[in-house]
Amino acid sequence: MKRFAFIALLLSSCFIATAFSQQTITLGFTVSRTGALNVDSVEQYRGFELWRDQVNAAGGIKAGGKNYKVQFASYDDESNSKRVQQLYTRLILEDKADFLFSPYSSSLTATAAVVTEQNEKIMLTTGAAEEKTYKLGNQCLYQMFAPATQYLTVAIDALKAKDPKATVAFVYEDASFSVAVVTPAKAYAQQQGFNVVFSEAYAPNTTDFGAIIDKVIGSKATVLLGGGHYADGSTLARQLYGHKVPLKMITLLVAPDSPQWAELGDAAVGVIVPSQWEPQSTFKAQYGPSGADFGKAYTAKYNTPPSYESAGGYASGLILQRAIEQAGGIDTAKVAAALNATDVTTFYGRTKFSTQPSEHGLQVGHAIFLAQWQKDKSGKPVKQVIWPLAGKSADLVYPIH
């Protein structure tokens, strides 16, 4: 008898859920809960999650006279593209996702895009900075991050202003994103008159940088640019410090942006990261919360300050929300039109997508800036914006020691 009652309850709850489903939109995505991309991907996910909770607390997205509550459908992609297509197909067809967010990383996103494109589903991408993905002919992708070419060229500009005679070493992860970043940066450095004395890519799962570090020392480089993702970047920094490599400037991709970076202690200090967003940035938000409000809410929820992945995640939600509001509903074609027309500044900065067919969806509004880990008065490492000079919160410390 009890069992019957239970089943009846279950059935009726399903029924109720369907009755309200018109008022709900489903956002589908995969998260790398395990595997190499775990840290960065989860930070991105927290951005999504905070946005969802705030929207739902405010009664949902209001568009065309309706209130849409936001719900998520998500799976673990294990940082591996093997199942990405299976999972995105499932998200689209079984979970009936209305819109999609990308997995973390350029290569997983490219794999997911094959499925989302042919189902003509809009997918906002964060953590997929590499330009190539947007130049394969995709028409339904929208990139939230500033593209990869910008990451290190900005650092070279900052270096040029400080020490045009520096000798440069590139040490970077042999992965889509970092190769896409370093290749143009190397050319740019030479064009700016720097002597590039060493350049080597390391395998994505490297933990022992001893051999590379010996080579960097041998090359007499004074500046090191490169890195990849969190795991390898933090290890590289730690070992550079342990081996007392005499470098005046270290700029690493992605890793130093994470709040976890502070755990490196003294090894953390002085390292620069090209960033999509920093809590100190003072963009005047035309839409959505201010940077300070976002930071406060995020820290309250997760007990840690947001990284730019988190901000990117939140901003993806925000941009989608705005597009739905402007489209007056969740019709894909109308939302796509609204996204194509988007040119807005939020706490995250300016967002504008390219509408040229050859590079549709490429981010053209957003820009990279640089942040450096410096010691505050109490000696604790904190991140300061040092570039562009107009938006800086502290001066570049050069050389590090």
Added chain:
Amino acid sequence: MSGIFASMIDGLLIGSVYGLAAMGLSLIWGVMDVINLTHGAMIALGMFGMYLLFNATAINAYLLLAPMIAGGLILGVIIYWLAVNWVVDRPILMSLLSTFAVNMMVIGIGTAIWSTSPYNVDFSVPGITVGEYTFTGNHMFAALSAVLIALLLEMFLRRTRTGKAIRAVADNRDAAELMGISSTRVLMVAFAIGIALAVASGALVSTLFPFTILSGAGYQLKSFVVTVLAGLGKPFGALVAGVLLGLLEGAVSPFIAISWIPLIEFGLFVLVLIVFPRGIFSRATA
């Protein structure tokens, strides 16, 4: 000091840790003809064990090796009865699969607890600086500990009754049984020591590099290379081969991109297998 010397010293130091890891694999393989595919998972458990112990006690990480080895022995006995005892003398596929199954379970549980994020043991010993090159204290202590453990094992195998019994069983199990040696007990002890060595090497690696629950796999592959270079069932030879492998890495890395090193190592591995199937340190017999 020139780069190649620095690089070879680094190689020597890390090579002794590879050697220690391989000793465990080599011992088990040599004594009971089981290729222990839990090896990588045990190395990973060594890493996390050290992480937990160090965070709980905050004493010198290298002193914690003793409790780690004790823990490894217990773990070894458990795994022996869970997955190994009943596959000894069965076709090689059986032991490969049963140890692989345990490996999957350990990795699965580890992933559920620690996810696959990197962890660090925040312990560092000041290093020695020679010119521009600095050799970290951790590398030196790890190498020293590895050699010390290897010597202790060698003494155990040569001097004690149980040690001699292990060697006898490795040599010829039937003959050893005829002489009244209980092979099940000996196999269990040998297996437990093998696991303890893997755990110890994982604990040492955790003081050098960050690690995830999946990190053991790479060291397991290196252990295969080292074991084959040394020849089976020669634990001390494995240590020597490990050091040689480290030196080789150190010697070639200044001249080529390090991403080519695995190709060289594993290419060499396959060649050695084909040319000297019993290891380069064994005399050829018909």
Added chain:
Amino acid sequence: MTALLEVQGISKRFGGLLAVGDVSFNLMEGEILGLIGPNGAGKTTLFNLVNGVYKSDTGSIIFSSKNITRSSPDQVVHLGLARTHQIVRPLNGMSVLENVTVGACFGREYQSRRTARITALEVLERVGLASRANSPASSLTLAGKKRLEVARALAARPKLLLLDEVLAGLNPTEIAQMIDLVRSIRDSGVSVFMIEHVMQAIMNLSDRIVVLNLGRKIAEAPPREVVQNPDVIVAYLGSPDILDKLRGSA
């Protein structure tokens, strides 16, 4: 009669040990040639040299007027030289019939699988294993496995069959049956070269006997002459007058 197998000065050395040294002999068509010698005399090594498991360090082996000195065991089988193993080696995971089919498939005639099956059934009938055709090979008794060894070799349709101690470990009834089988094989036109420890049997069966001691041939003669050869007696018993001594002490 012509020589089917001509062995000329073959040797095999393992490390410092001379297993077979400069051995020569001929085997005539239609003949049963026995090979005897004390333990460790190098009999099985000689077989292994003849069928190509080992390569001889010196000399030559001509089989059916083809030089097979450097041939591999599988090539030798195709020429019509099949053998059995002293320690039986059934293909345990397969049925008795399949075991024999392998012999026929890859033997001298290189039969198709379908023909091989028919051959195998015939051979099984002949060696008395027909009733066990579909049993797993592992389920046979030792005597059964010895028969299976012979059947597999016979299925290859050989001109010459090497039998390595097919009688060892059998009881008297089984020995009698096996002796009949060997005779019938010879009568069907297959030459036989056999190692045997059961003296009575080999003396009965063989046309001639080769005796090995410490890797060297010490005699080659019909059975009756062999037992009276002083070298052979020394090799087997230590000294020529040992029999007298034993009698004296008894």
Added chain:
Amino acid sequence: MILRRPLLWLILLLAALFAWLPLHGNNVSLREDLILVALAIILTSNLNLMIGYTGYVNFGHIVFYGLGGYVGVYLMTVRGWHLVPSAVTAGFAVSLMALLFGLGILRLRGAYFALATIGVLVAVQSFVSNFEPWGRSTGMYVSFESYAPLGGPRHALWTTYFLIVAVMALSLILSLGIKASKFGLGLFAIREDEDAAIVLGVNATIYKAIIYSVSAFLPAVAGTLMFFKNGTIDPSIAFEFMLSLEGIVMLMLGGQGTVAGSALGGGLYERLRSYLLTSPRLSEFHLVIAGALLLLVIRLAPGGLIGWLYRLVPRSREVIE
């Protein structure tokens, strides 16, 4: 005759069901599930040719799949070839490479061979990670233009799916054909006792090299198809050691040495893995469950599911090969 064997008709029925089920009602979700099942069956049944038929444990079987993917994707994106010729060429190229590798490492037996296959896998992966024309660690992308000759991405994915199902059917028919052939008998003899087999006239060196090469062909074709569908290929997904190991698990689960076992094991394991991964409560424990399952199977039913069926219903041996 192969036509008289019931399993052949079962295989064709299975392939027909695979093709028809997702097409009926345009169920793309089912298609995506089934394509991974088909892939698992392809890998398992070809691995079975080495492990089950010949008794050689190949830990690096996935290297064929990965290399096939690379050769095929390279031909398509850089050389502009069409899908099918690329896939077939990849199959032949990888088979040839396997033949060469095989003649080297097949001199080894037992555990030494198993280890050498791991060595080959890591060495090849490392080579590809450094190989400039194939994009080093970054790998290659399939441009959307490659889908155009097949009628756009939507159409292309269906075509790929049908091709994969066809490769699956071919894999199983190949296994079935070899099993009943003289060649297969030679392989079984090698599996049982290689030295005895040689003395019985089996040319083991050649047979092993041929089967190693044959077992590379269809996985390589499948590699091209799958990575074309995937849109990207890089060394870490092309040469995943874990997938290689899972292949062995699937084979043991179903029953090594049997055609039906390789299909059953591949299919069941892949469905279980998919289910665990997408189930919210169990997804963290999928490895634990798979590991425990494997331990139970080899302990209680070392012949796998088919072996267990044989014991239960001995006559089934004649139908379910």
